[in-house]
Amino acid sequence: MNKRRTREGIVDISTNQTAAGLLVKVKEPRIDAAVAIEFKEAVRAAADGKDGPVILDLGDVTFLDSSGLGAVVAVMKLLGPQRPLHLASLTPPVAKVFRLTRMDSIFTIHQHPPCEMKATG
Amino acid sequence: MGLPASHAMTAAPPTDEPPWRWHSETPKRIRRRFPAGDTETRSALLAVCDGLRRAGICEDDLSSTELILAEVLNNIVEHAYADSVGIVDLCIELRHEGLSCLVRDYGSAMPNGNPPCPPLPRINPPHEVPEGGFGWHIIRSLTTQLAYRQDEGCNALSFVVPLTGYD
Numbered sequence: 001m002n003k004r005r006t007r008e009g010i011v012d013i014s015t016n017q018t019a020a021g022l023l024v025k026v027k028e029p030r031i032d033a034a035v036a037i038e039f040k041e042a043v044r045a046a047a048d049g050k051d052g053p054v055i056l057d058l059g060d061v062t063f064l065d066s067s068g069l070g071a072v073v074a075v076m077k078l079l080g081p082q083r084p085l086h087l088a089s090l091t092p093p094v095a096k097v098f099r100l101t102r103m104d105s106i107f108t109i110h111q112h113p114p115c116e117m118k119a120t121g
Numbered sequence: 122m123g124l125p126a127s128h129a130m131t132a133a134p135p136t137d138e139p140p141w142r143w144h145s146e147t148p149k150r151i152r153r154r155f156p157a158g159d160t161e162t163r164s165a166l167l168a169v170c171d172g173l174r175r176a177g178i179c180e181d182d183l184s185s186t187e188l189i190l191a192e193v194l195n196n197i198v199e200h201a202y203a204d205s206v207g208i209v210d211l212c213i214e215l216r217h218e219g220l221s222c223l224v225r226d227y228g229s230a231m232p233n234g235n236p237p238c239p240p241l242p243r244i245n246p247p248h249e250v251p252e253g254g255f256g257w258h259i260i261r262s263l264t265t266q267l268a269y270r271q272d273e274g275c276n277a278l279s280f281v282v283p284l285t286g287y288d
Binding site for chain 2: 033063073096
């Protein structure tokens with residue numbers, strides 16, 4: 001569990017190493033301008049020193065604006081090509097932002113996080 | 122854009138009635154006045170969405186409205202009040218054509234006196250992956266009747282969010 005204090009309080013994320021990569025679950029309902037910088041730093045810190053893909057589970061996120069989208073892209077760039085950033089469990093409002101901006105084209109997007117992906121083959 | 126067939130074909134509502142309904146106790150207009158800022162934007166959006174949800178706006182329309190307003194309000198914080206602090210006035214009305222929105226600030230005017238109309242940022246991975254520049258594309262994609270006027274220190278941006286349904 002990795003928590004960071006922000007202007008809004010806490011960017012709450014948890015991490016789990018899975019066979020598919022490092023699963024980072026975002027437990028915030030909103031990734032917006034108020035927490036974009038803190039979100040980026042929290043995910044970067046959680047992935048620091050580990051190898052392989054990073055899967056960002058956004059299943060609890062019900063609002064993402066272009067600031068939040070920019071933060072997700074920034075995380076992808078910080079991780080670099082050796083550590084691809086995947087997304088999982090986009091809620092409809094979040095999926096809409098990726099679709100409208102065509103940024104869904106640059107991420108591998110899973111319907112479910114890795115443990116559930118294994119269960120369903 | 123017209124209403125979906127499911128609404129257009131609803132049997133004979135009185136012609137003056139809008140194609141969605143709102144609860145009689147819910148006002149048809151939502152007004153908020155707040156200081157511009159990231160946390161204030163968040164609070165205002167939560168309050169507005171709560172009101173729209175109670176008015177019966179469907180979740181898909183609600184999420185579009187929240188996203189549009191977020192982009193507009195973020196722009197005000199970042200640009201209109203880049204070097205100052207100030208107030209934002211938000212007014213949303215349920216009308217026949219959709220949610221009619223008026224957002225006013227008292228900061229710097231938009232460059233060239235018009236709301237920007239930038240193309241979607243170029244996406245060409247791995248070298249060209251944009252982190253920003255999406256805001257106006259999102260606003261223009263999801264609204265109609267976008268208009269801006271600047272008058273005696275007040276910037277007024279108005280637009281309509283077309284409604285596709287209701288809960």
